[in-house]
Amino acid sequence: MKRRSTARKLPFLTTGSIDSTLASVIVMLSVFGAVMVYSGSVLVAVRQGNEPTYYFIRQLIWVIAGLAIAYVLSKIDYHFLAKYSLQAIILSIFLLIAVLILNHDQAIKRWIDLGAFDLQPSELTKLAFVFFLSSWLAKQKERTQKGIKAFKEHFYKEMLPFLLWLGAISILIIMQPDLDTTLIIAITAFIVYFISGNDNVHLLGSTIILIGSAIVGSIATTLASYRIDRLATFFDFWKNGFILDPFGNGYQMRQILVAVASGGLFGVGFGESRQKFHYLGDTAFSDTIFAIFAEEFGFIGIVVMVSIFLFIMIKGYKIAKAAPDKLGFLLAVSITTWITLQAFLHIGANVALIPINGNTLPFMSYGGSSTVVNLAAIGVLLNISAQATGNKRNTTIERVRSRKN
Numbered sequence: 001m002k003r004r005s006t007a008r009k010l011p012f013l014t015t016g017s018i019d020s021t022l023a024s025v026i027v028m029l030s031v032f033g034a035v036m037v038y039s040g041s042v043l044v045a046v047r048q049g050n051e052p053t054y055y056f057i058r059q060l061i062w063v064i065a066g067l068a069i070a071y072v073l074s075k076i077d078y079h080f081l082a083k084y085s086l087q088a089i090i091l092s093i094f095l096l097i098a099v100l101i102l103n104h105d106q107a108i109k110r111w112i113d114l115g116a117f118d119l120q121p122s123e124l125t126k127l128a129f130v131f132f133l134s135s136w137l138a139k140q141k142e143r144t145q146k147g148i149k150a151f152k153e154h155f156y157k158e159m160l161p162f163l164l165w166l167g168a169i170s171i172l173i174i175m176q177p178d179l180d181t182t183l184i185i186a187i188t189a190f191i192v193y194f195i196s197g198n199d200n201v202h203l204l205g206s207t208i209i210l211i212g213s214a215i216v217g218s219i220a221t222t223l224a225s226y227r228i229d230r231l232a233t234f235f236d237f238w239k240n241g242f243i244l245d246p247f248g249n250g251y252q253m254r255q256i257l258v259a260v261a262s263g264g265l266f267g268v269g270f271g272e273s274r275q276k277f278h279y280l281g282d283t284a285f286s287d288t289i290f291a292i293f294a295e296e297f298g299f300i301g302i303v304v305m306v307s308i309f310l311f312i313m314i315k316g317y318k319i320a321k322a323a324p325d326k327l328g329f330l331l332a333v334s335i336t337t338w339i340t341l342q343a344f345l346h347i348g349a350n351v352a353l354i355p356i357n358g359n360t361l362p363f364m365s366y367g368g369s370s371t372v373v374n375l376a377a378i379g380v381l382l383n384i385s386a387q388a389t390g391n392k393r394n395t396t397i398e399r400v401r402s403r404k405n
Contacts, residue, residue, distance in 0.1 A: 013075050013077065018382040018386045019319070019382055019386075022315045022319075023378075023382060025308060025312065026375070029363045030066070030067065033059070033363050033364035034056060034059045034060045036289055036292070036293055037055055037056055037059040037289070037364075037365070037366045038052075038056035039285075041054070044284070059366050059371070062367075063375075066376065070382070073380050075383065077383065078328060078383050082134070082331075085132040088131060092121060092124050092125040092128040092169075095124065096122065097172065099111065109175070118368070120367070120368075122173050123181075123369040124373060126181075126185060130331065130334035130335060130338065133330075134192060134327055134330035134331045134334055137158075137326075151204065154201045154205050159208070159209065166186060170185065177224065178358070179221065180358045180359045181359075182220075184342050186213060188334055189334075192330050193209070195330070196326075230249075230355045233250045233356075237253065252288075255275055255291075256275075256351075256356075257352055258275060258279070259288075259292060260291055260294040260351055263296065263297065263298040263301070265299050267296045272296060273292045274295070275292065286365045286367065287346075287365070288350060289360075289365050290305070290364070293364070294351070302351075309340055309347075312336070312340060316332060316335065316336025316339070317333065319332045319336075319384055322385075323387075328384040331381075332381055339362050339378075345359045
């Protein structure tokens with residue numbers, strides 16, 4: 001007697017094949033990222049009294065854990081996960097509040113110390129919020145009203161709830177303070193909100209949200225003096241062609257540019273970066289890891305790395321286009337936007353195209369929470385791709401059967 005497959009016993013599992021090309025690129029990028037963490041963290045580890053491989057081993061553990069979770073999520077139907085999106089976002093908000101309370105006496109309140117590792121709630125919030133937002137917007141029905149009544153309906157059923165959820169999450173993350181993560185979540189959320197509708201009322205509401213968010217974002221940027229200094233340094237550099245205060249406010253930017261320029265065409269070689277010694281210090285394997293990569297692998301390496309993230313972006317949006325339903329479409333767009341936006345904000349800051357920010361480079365920078373969450377998001381993206389492939393295959397089989405009959 002034949003046993004039924006596990007997939008049949010567990011209806012929330014997906015049997016379609018995943019996108020092996022995207023999966024392979026993510027695996028290779030994550031492993032290489034751990035190697036770059038080793039290159040950038042050796043001095044810091046030794047200075048702290050640890051083994052030279054201390055941060056490398058920790059990052060490798062996170063990569064392995066993240067890949068395992070990504071594999072599991074690539075097999076679980078994203079519709080099943082979406083059922084728990086409300087509970088996930090409520091848990092995330094609870095953790096965002098908890099991190100503020102537990103670190104009330106600290107200037108920076110971004111991590112919860114769990115002993116073996118530090119949990120960063122804002123990273124978990126990224127995935128929880130895109131799931132919640134996509135699930136909620138996918139259920140919105142077509143408008144039945146017209147004119148002012150239609151806008152009122154849109155305001156109370158869509159605009160106001162969206163702004164309340166986004167506002168609550170943004171305020172809690174800004175209080176940590178972490179404006180960079182807030183911007184990524186806000187921009188991603190707005191894009192998903194914008195593409196979820198297709199009428200003039202939704203367009204008007206999206207425009208109002210965009211203008212209001214831009215004003216609030218500009219005000220938030222000026223609330224901290226160090227952000228103003230970063231902006232002033234950036235604009236002075238592009239206006240004058242050099243950094244006016246290279247040993248003060250412009251120190252980090254100068255060292256980043258020295259690292260990138262030192263790489264030349266082919267780089268100085270793996271592990272041979274000089275800027276990771278003292279000059280970029282503790283950020284050489286996190287916020288400025290791309291600058292170290294550029295120094296060691298040169299312009300050719302930069303082109304390859306940027307091309308990889310462009311590939312991820314194109315692949316992600318193709319998966320969104322082929323998604324079997326609106327939920328899959330919105331999820332794929334939100335995950336792809338968040339990851340590639342964060343990547344290009346990091347790269348842009350590390351080559352002085354935009355002001356310096358605290359964004360890490362996905363799959364490359366050191367960090368347990370960010371590494372695991374980014375890989376988990378890729379797992380969901382792969383599941384959407386697998387379901388699209390499975391539906392296409394089933395449609396083809398049905399057509400063949402109908403022709404035979």
